[in-house]
Amino acid sequence: MFDNLQITTCLWFDGQAEAAANYYVSVFKNSTITHIQRYTESGREFHGQEPGTVLVVEYNLNGHRFVNLNGGPQMKHTGATxxxxxxxxxxxxxxxxxxxxxxxxxxxxxxxxxxxxxxxxxxxxxxxxxxxxxxxxxxxxxxxxxxxxxxxxxxxxxxxxxxxx
CATH class of the missing domain: 3.10.180.10 (2,3-Dihydroxybiphenyl 1,2-Dioxygenase, domain 1)
Incomplete structure (x- = not known):
């Protein structure tokens, strides 16, 4: 039933999602950006982002799927992951x-x-x-x-x- 389950790593950023994805794709061979989604006017009262700015960047690093999310300043990266x-x-x-x-x-x-x-x-x-x-x-x-x-x-x-x- 769940044999084809895929797990994707999602990384939270504050406006740097696209820059980070571009950087990682340049470092790791056999890597590519697969999709960029942008914020729209819809839901702006919740997300507060300017329409057209990057919401998520999907990419692949040597076969590992990632999504970078521009979610805002609320979350920070730690060495725990x-x-x-x-x-x-x-x-x-x-x-x-x-x-x-x-x-x-x-x-x-x-x-x-x-x-x-x-x-x-x-x-x-x-x-x-x-x-x-x-x-x-x-x-x-x-x-x-x-x-x-x-x-x-x-x-x-x-x-x-x-x-x-």
């Missing part, structure tokens, strides 16, 4: 870290977490780290975990060195 980017190489980590961290809150950068200029939090994570942390060698996994805790941007070679002891 983040998006994990699973990277194969250090080059991928460097690329996403640099792109998403540009203009973001540097104080929030820790353990591979980075907040972008729109306040959205991303985890730029090497796939190798997850394998290390899941290792049956609990001492090695612990060393990798401790090394991660001391890093801002994750370094695969540094994590592997700690894992290997």
């Amino acid at each position: 983040s998006f994990m980017i699973m990277c194969d190489t250090q080059d991928e980590i460097d690329y996403y870290w640099d792109k998403l961290g540009d203009g973001g809150d540097e104080a929030s950068q820790q353990c591979g977490w980075v907040s972008d200029k729109f306040g959205i939090t991303w985890q730029v994570t090497p796939k190798a780290l997850l394998k290390m942390l899941a290792s049956e060698d609990k001492e090695a996994a612990g060393r990798a975990n401790l090394a991660m805790m001391h890093m801002k941007k994750l370094d695969i070679a540094g994590l592997q060195k700690a894992f290997d002891g």
